[in-house]
Amino acid sequence: MNKEFDAMLVVTIAIIVLGVFSVIAYRENLVSGIASLTGYATWNQTTSASVTVNEYISATLSNIPIDFGSLDPGTTNQPATNNPLLVQVGAETNVEYNITLNGTTNFVSGGNSFSVGNLSYNTTEITTPTPYELNVEKNAYTNEPCPCGTQADRNVWHYISVPAGQVAGAYSANIKITVKKST
Amino acid sequence: MTRIVSSLKIVSMLLLFIMFLNISHAQKCSLGMTPLSASVRATPGQTAIIIWNLYNIYGDRLTHVSLTYTSDVDWPVTFDPALKNVTYDIAGQIVTVTENLALEPNPPVTVKPEVIPPGTNYVxxxxxxEYIPVKTVKISIKIPENAEVWKTHEFTILAEGNCFTAPGAVIPSLSTPLKITLQVVPREFYEKAVLQIPWYVQYSYVIIAIVIIVLLGIIYWSYRRGKKLTQKVSKK
Structure with a gap:
């Protein structure tokens, strides 16, 4: 019995050692694989050619600054004396574009002020007078066609309401007109 | 006499009309740029440099340009020329402006000059x-060493142009953006196949361990069985 047990023990140990050795020795091959190259009669490869056409955009403001002259407090929706503000998009512009407006400050005169929301605008696209909001970008013209060689003129009409009881003074505000490529 | 007076009236009205036209069409503030977008690839630790061309071909006065940027990451972005205070004499008034650069009105030309001053170019x-005279702005974006590779980030550079006009109630400024897409790429290129590993190879160590445990279990069971048999035989 002991002899049989000893024989079985030896065989078992041999199997274990052989198995471990096999896995260690050949695992790398199994993992990395074997590459072979067969001879080819012809060889071809694909590549690509690319070019980026540069984009141009420009805008010119005319009839500036936007002037309302002298108005009494309580006046509503008075048009600018030099309406409309003219935004000329240059002929070299080769993209579709948007024009947006943004009131970046309120109307200020010394220590007195009133909201830029009293200023409103309309365009040939936005026909209902739309009030400005402080630091809010508003659409004036959207997805306008590419000028592509011909200057494009876009008008913006402005109107102002002076709050009743507003302190007298020469008030001014800043607006930012952004002309950018349509997305 | 009456004819002379009538002629003078007509001439003065014409002169007034011409003056009115000049006033109406004066004060043109212009800003143009190219390109409008840029795609850049850079490695961690590198500085990506983008050249932006600004021009004023339609205005009748200086356009004072200041540059700002927004981004989805907090990486340092610098401009050359840098922001600075410049003092101007405007019709007798001394005014200080904060700007990166000022664009003089400069219409297109048919021939590029042989010598082009630094900071300018012709596109x-x-x-x-024709060629458009431009002033160049160098935008530098520093990529951190630990920037994640193959990630793409968006930068928006905004150029805001202002012109001095007669005093007025609303002073508009012009602005246009440049969109930069920056992709972080690895320092070196490599390519290697990734093979599918069979499950019995992937878990080979686990399989070996299980086999060893089972075999040891068999050995131990055989040993105990042999011992019991031996004890039975010796009792008999």
Missing amino acids: KHPFTD
């Missing part, structure tokens, strides 16, 4: 056989 007009 081809896209629709005519």
Whole structure:
């Protein structure tokens, strides 16, 4: 019995050692694989050619600054004396574009002020007078066609309401007109 | 006499009309740029440099340009020329402006000059056989060493142009953006196949361990069985 047990023990140990050795020795091959190259009669490869056409955009403001002259407090929706503000998009512009407006400050005169929301605008696209909001970008013209060689003129009409009881003074505000490529 | 007076009236009205036209069409503030977008690839630790061309071909006065940027990451972005205070004499009034650069009115030309001053250039007009004089802005974006590779980030550079006009109630400024897409790429290129590993190879160590445990279990069971048999035989 002991002899049989000893024989079985030896065989078992041999199997274990052989198995471990096999896995260690050949695992790398199994993992990395074997590459072979067969001879080819012809060889071809694909590549690509690319070019980026540069984009141009420009805008010119005319009839500036936007002037309302002298108005009494309580006046509503008075048009600018030099309406409309003219935004000329240059002929070299080769993209579709948007024009947006943004009131970046309120109307200020010394220590007195009133909201830029009293200023409103309309365009040939936005026909209902739309009030400005402080630091809010508003659409004036959207997805306008590419000028592509011909200057494009876009008008913006402005109107102002002076709050009743507003302190007298020469008030001014800043607006930012952004002309950018349509997305 | 009456004819002379009538002629003078007509001439003075014409002169007034011409003056009115001049006033109406004066005060043109202009800003143009190219390109409008840029795609850049850079490695961690590198500085990506983008050249932006600004021009004023339609205005009748200086356009004072200041540059700002927004981004989805907090990486340092610098401009050359840098922001600075410049003092101007405007019709007798001394005014200090904060700007990166000022664009003089400069219409397109048919021939590029042989010597081009630094900080300026001439770009081809896209629709005519002319060249647009531009001032160049160098935008530098520093990529951190630990930037994640193959990630893409967006930068928006905004150029805001202002012109001095007669005093007025609303002073508009012009602005246009440049969109930069920056992709972080690895320092070196490599390519290797990734093979599918069979499950019995992937878990080979686990399989070996299980086999060893089972075999040891068999050995131990055999040993105990042999011992019991031996004890039975010796009792008999």
